[in-house]
Amino acid sequence: MKRLILMMAVVAFAMNADAQGWLKKLGEKAVEKAKEKVEKKVEKTVEKKADEVLNGGNSSSTGDYGDVDDYQNDTKNVKNDFVRGSVVMFEDDFAGEQVGEFPSKWDLVRGSAEVAVINGVKCIEMDKHDCWISPLVKGGLKNYLGDVFTIEYDMLYDDREKNGAPSIEFDIMHESEPRDNELFTITYDFSYDKHTFDCSYCLTSEPSFRHKEGHASSQAGPLNDARWHHYALSFNKRAIKFYVDGRRVINVPNAKPGAGWVTWFARGGSKHTYMKNVVIAKGAVELYERNATDIDAKVAAVEKAIAETGKFVTNNILFETGKATLKSESMEEIQRVAEYMKKNASVRFEVQGHTDNQGSDAVNDPLSQQRAEAVVKALESLGVDGFNLRAVGKGSHEPVADNKTESGRAKNRRVEFIKK
Numbered sequence: 001m002k003r004l005i006l007m008m009a010v011v012a013f014a015m016n017a018d019a020q021g022w023l024k025k026l027g028e029k030a031v032e033k034a035k036e037k038v039e040k041k042v043e044k045t046v047e048k049k050a051d052e053v054l055n056g057g058n059s060s061s062t063g064d065y066g067d068v069d070d071y072q073n074d075t076k077n078v079k080n081d082f083v084r085g086s087v088v089m090f091e092d093d094f095a096g097e098q099v100g101e102f103p104s105k106w107d108l109v110r111g112s113a114e115v116a117v118i119n120g121v122k123c124i125e126m127d128k129h130d131c132w133i134s135p136l137v138k139g140g141l142k143n144y145l146g147d148v149f150t151i152e153y154d155m156l157y158d159d160r161e162k163n164g165a166p167s168i169e170f171d172i173m174h175e176s177e178p179r180d181n182e183l184f185t186i187t188y189d190f191s192y193d194k195h196t197f198d199c200s201y202c203l204t205s206e207p208s209f210r211h212k213e214g215h216a217s218s219q220a221g222p223l224n225d226a227r228w229h230h231y232a233l234s235f236n237k238r239a240i241k242f243y244v245d246g247r248r249v250i251n252v253p254n255a256k257p258g259a260g261w262v263t264w265f266a267r268g269g270s271k272h273t274y275m276k277n278v279v280i281a282k283g284a285v286e287l288y289e290r291n292a293t294d295i296d297a298k299v300a301a302v303e304k305a306i307a308e309t310g311k312f313v314t315n316n317i318l319f320e321t322g323k324a325t326l327k328s329e330s331m332e333e334i335q336r337v338a339e340y341m342k343k344n345a346s347v348r349f350e351v352q353g354h355t356d357n358q359g360s361d362a363v364n365d366p367l368s369q370q371r372a373e374a375v376v377k378a379l380e381s382l383g384v385d386g387f388n389l390r391a392v393g394k395g396s397h398e399p400v401a402d403n404k405t406e407s408g409r410a411k412n413r414r415v416e417f418i419k420k
Helices: 002-015 017-024 028-054 300-309 328-343 361-381 406-412
Strands: 087-092 106-118 121-135 148-156 167-173 184-189 195-201 214-220 229-236 239-244 247-252 261-267 273-282 311-314 349-354 389-395 414-419
Touching (some): 087 406, 214 247
Antiparallel strands (some): 121 273, 167 184
16 A cells, blocks of 8 residues: 555656656756656655554654664674673482382472483483472571572474474572472463563562562564573572573562572473473672672672682583583673683793593594683783793693582583682
8 A cells, every 4th residue: 555655656746746856957967866856755745644654643653763674683692691690509310220219319299290311311301290309408408599600591482383392490499488489480481472471579669579560571483393492590589580591581670588498380281391400509690780890890800719718619601511612601700700810910820621531532632622612711901911822731630529410520621720
């Protein structure tokens, strides 16, 4: 309809006698340019009027932003800021569990769950009819989370045929409250291709730990594609941040503290839901304070460690499994080290990469070297002088913990910055 109105307007203009007389006085080249200019002007006017007619008298335009192809979202990478807490309280990859049994580090509140194998990897299978589970932390106590913590897990669901997905709840509970009276909860399902994540939480002004007046939501997906997807939560005193595959989808600035324990709930799908690699840790994504601009506060931990021991050791620089590719969540830690190094520009550092003992030395030794080099490259990209950096791969030859346990292996997978 818009095109028809546009063509009628252009033809009407062309047939106007005064316009024809004016055009005849111009040269052939000028005529073509004038026509083009007039047509563009008429087209903009007519399309605007047509929009107003088709939208009930209201133009859909909200401003002149130029061509869509020229639009750039320069803040999109800011959402990749997750950092795991520094002290692991609970970790389970289900590797040592017996298939078909209920996992030994978990408690069943209702429904059914058991250890299963998906593509050769052990995980927990949450029954499609009803499943409510919680990890056994510190002997089953319900006050272990505190006010600064992170929780991570991988989840898989297959609804490629669109047969009906389950309702999933990820609930943070106060120690004195039962289920359905969560301190805050994140709910989502695996329907369609885009999945809405909702966070309901108690406001800081709320005296109780159950009346969730606050709400936040966002979308991500597709997540029902029979692939493993990574989910992560950070809570820091008042700030709730929830991530899907490294991208932040929930960002609540002021929620009521008082977290005690965590549960997962799934029900109503056409197939089972699977979960693995659950990690609960003390520590969280840095709390945003508008006036916190002092760079010394951001690098205080690095500076203190180097002053006291001559080195800074971190487990927060993470790589893709079996590769030297840095995960995006590693950049905050690398940024802190970079700021310290730039403040101490005359100091030289050895950047050491360390692995656990899984795999042979023939694989781990060059991998650790490549990972150390990847960290050096990242530091250089942040303005650190590469002359002061030397990458060294240590493989699994200098463990700091027992490689027989997953928590020990996690500590051995580290990066050290040693002052020379």
